[in-house]
Amino acid sequence: MAKLPTPQMLVASRPDFPKEHWLDTKPLFAPGSYCYPEKKETMELLHMPNPHNWDPAADDWNLPDNWEKILCDAFEERLEKHRSLKLFMDICVRCGACADKCHFFLGTNDPKNMPVLRAELLRSLYRRDHTALGRLLGKHVGARGWDKNVVKELFYYAYQCTECRRCSLFCPYGIDTAEITAIVRELMHEVGLGTHWIMDPVKNCSFTGNHLGIKPHSFKEIVEMLADDCETVTGIRPKTPFNEKGHEILFITPSGDVFADPGIYTFMGYLLLFHELDLDYTFSTYASEGGNFGSFTSFNMAKKLNAKMYAEAERLGVKWILGGECGHMWRVINQYMETYNGPTPANMETPKSPITGTVFSNAKATKMVHITEFTADLIRHGKLNLDPSRNDHIVTTFHDSCNPARAMGLLDEPRYILKHVCNHFVEMPENTIREQTFCCGAGSGLNTEEIMELRMRAGMPRGNALRYVQQKYGVNHMACVCAIDRATLPPLADYWAPGVTVSGVHELVANALVMKGEAKRTMDLRQEDLPNVDADEAEAVEG
Amino acid sequence: MKLTKLLHEKHEELEALWVDAVFKTYSEKAIPHLSSNADPFTNPVGNMVKEAAHCLFSALSLDDITIDAVKQALDRFVKIRAVQDFTPSQSVGVIYLIKPLLRSHILPAVDQHQLSDYLDLESRVDTLALLAFDMYTKDRETVAQIRIKEIRNQYAQLKRWAQHFNAQAPLGTFTGCGNQGCK
Numbered sequence A: 001m002a003k004l005p006t007p008q009m010l011v012a013s014r015p016d017f018p019k020e021h022w023l024d025t026k027p028l029f030a031p032g033s034y035c036y037p038e039k040k041e042t043m044e045l046l047h048m049p050n051p052h053n054w055d056p057a058a059d060d061w062n063l064p065d066n067w068e069k070i071l072c073d074a075f076e077e078r079l080e081k082h083r084s085l086k087l088f089m090d091i092c093v094r095c096g097a098c099a100d101k102c103h104f105f106l107g108t109n110d111p112k113n114m115p116v117l118r119a120e121l122l123r124s125l126y127r128r129d130h131t132a133l134g135r136l137l138g139k140h141v142g143a144r145g146w147d148k149n150v151v152k153e154l155f156y157y158a159y160q161c162t163e164c165r166r167c168s169l170f171c172p173y174g175i176d177t178a179e180i181t182a183i184v185r186e187l188m189h190e191v192g193l194g195t196h197w198i199m200d201p202v203k204n205c206s207f208t209g210n211h212l213g214i215k216p217h218s219f220k221e222i223v224e225m226l227a228d229d230c231e232t233v234t235g236i237r238p239k240t241p242f243n244e245k246g247h248e249i250l251f252i253t254p255s256g257d258v259f260a261d262p263g264i265y266t267f268m269g270y271l272l273l274f275h276e277l278d279l280d281y282t283f284s285t286y287a288s289e290g291g292n293f294g295s296f297t298s299f300n301m302a303k304k305l306n307a308k309m310y311a312e313a314e315r316l317g318v319k320w321i322l323g324g325e326c327g328h329m330w331r332v333i334n335q336y337m338e339t340y341n342g343p344t345p346a347n348m349e350t351p352k353s354p355i356t357g358t359v360f361s362n363a364k365a366t367k368m369v370h371i372t373e374f375t376a377d378l379i380r381h382g383k384l385n386l387d388p389s390r391n392d393h394i395v396t397t398f399h400d401s402c403n404p405a406r407a408m409g410l411l412d413e414p415r416y417i418l419k420h421v422c423n424h425f426v427e428m429p430e431n432t433i434r435e436q437t438f439c440c441g442a443g444s445g446l447n448t449e450e451i452m453e454l455r456m457r458a459g460m461p462r463g464n465a466l467r468y469v470q471q472k473y474g475v476n477h478m479a480c481v482c483a484i485d486r487a488t489l490p491p492l493a494d495y496w497a498p499g500v501t502v503s504g505v506h507e508l509v510a511n512a513l514v515m516k517g518e519a520k521r522t523m524d525l526r527q528e529d530l531p532n533v534d535a536d537e538a539e540a541v542e543g
Numbered sequence B: 001m002k003l004t005k006l007l008h009e010k011h012e013e014l015e016a017l018w019v020d021a022v023f024k025t026y027s028e029k030a031i032p033h034l035s036s037n038a039d040p041f042t043n044p045v046g047n048m049v050k051e052a053a054h055c056l057f058s059a060l061s062l063d064d065i066t067i068d069a070v071k072q073a074l075d076r077f078v079k080i081r082a083v084q085d086f087t088p089s090q091s092v093g094v095i096y097l098i099k100p101l102l103r104s105h106i107l108p109a110v111d112q113h114q115l116s117d118y119l120d121l122e123s124r125v126d127t128l129a130l131l132a133f134d135m136y137t138k139d140r141e142t143v144a145q146i147r148i149k150e151i152r153n154q155y156a157q158l159k160r161w162a163q164h165f166n167a168q169a170p171l172g173t174f175t176g177c178g179n180q181g182c183k
Ligand code: SF4
Pocket: A101, A102, A103, A104, A114, A115, A118, A160, A161, A162, A163, A164, A165, A166, A167, A168, A177, A178, A181
């Protein structure tokens, strides 16, 4: 008769528990830990290599017949093209300084999510084919050959890295595992493996300019609706200039701010601020997306999708581009744009604030200014009339989004603004903010709902720090400057620190902004009553 | 010796043993990190397990402790296990790993006439496991709810625009959401 297992046996019956050599354990494609694959038709439309139908949970991924040759050649090509990759393959001394710095490792406790081992998955292949010792001694020196399980493993762990670069901060050699992940994702694409959540927006961007594939007239109508909402709250209907030639500035922001809650309130913040300044600017319905999911696909795709920014700047004849609150958009701009799409069109100039006269010489190369740099400068010159007491019901903290923090060093401007528009600002613990910030757990195209479990565990280090300041200091709000964060942090907060709301910085700016000729504010941009306003008094003013 | 006194004496030792047992449900290569770093932010899982251990053994030693306090102290621990790659039994079943510890460290010192006290003690383990099971279920429900809420939020404006447009158009002429390929 079969015996029932004891509780200890049940608890300890994990398949890899705990002994196998790390190179021999196989990833478990459990629901909640992998993204859905992209459709064949999408890959065909985008002319991606080897489009095919496949299922990550199936044994056979229907790889093309010569998959091994494709991958070996593609890897070799990239080693030649990117000197950094070759260097990263060669110089790691396995000191382990990066091992416990990744939020995926901290949340999953899976050793292959230690950055050093994540890179080792690729390095083991490199060793066999590109080092003498590896060729001779094989597994004894951590070398191995390609097989289909290795492909699965590379895929699995390349989509459990948000390319956040926290690990590189701690590596004595500056090895950037995010770049290694980016290359692995490129390699996977060579054999037709990609995810729906990334490739669908890439397709939409390729055809209509924005992630959801919203066509120009609809895009404009949605923005008009948001302008109507602004009027309901402030009594002022802001301008919504679209595709107008001859303005000084082109404004580009992630489209998530136009379509998604709570990003729309940040967008309303931009509209109101620009209106109040009487800013000489225009939107573009073609460059209607600052986000770039191409950057989660391949360098070439990132370059292609980013090209629309300068194309529109040239067509519309603007002098410079002002960019909204986004994360990876700024990494692309700050690190790659000049190489990808430069030089800038002849009509563009080094950005200069028309309100304060400040020249943003830091943006000389790209001619693009981050909106928090722009607004912090306005506040510094006393150009905004602000009433922070309108945000008195909020005790806010600030989440440094990985890309603005680590890829462009934007640390102080958002804080400077927040401290001027809110009276209650609290920092999260030191080792979880600024350069050391913990990722939301769902960047780089992992913000899809089918992997919610993975996101909740990978985002835990951030959620845990948020929960700490919530319990200790009564924090009830978290501001950020990234559209992906505005989508990913609300669920994370709902799970780890329920009761904390999330917004962009400019939503709070517009709430505090005292505009010329505005009606008495009784509600915030979300049309929720302002608790600090006496309703009768408000009515009396209106009447 | 009275059972509660015995438990008090062995509290720390048992706590450490249970923490080790929980760490062992993770991969071997992760254990040195979990056990060595004491910082709550750079080693959150290690910290959560230790917080839970302290709470569980305090509850067993019959210290003054309310259900709310137990729930509060177990909250992060149950939350992380509920979203890691475990079966439900593996997630919260680790609380039952207390029983073999009690049987090896406490039971041998228990007199015949204290047997019913000892059985009560084991029953308290069951109570704690049941509480954790409720919390686990609630956490899984939260995950399901935030999934739905997120899908709604992603297209919130689009839906509003479609409704707005639909309300203006004569019935039956609304053609879709504006997305590629949607007619
Ligand atoms: S880049 Fe971020 S997610 Fe990727 S391995 Fe490094 S720390 Fe982890």
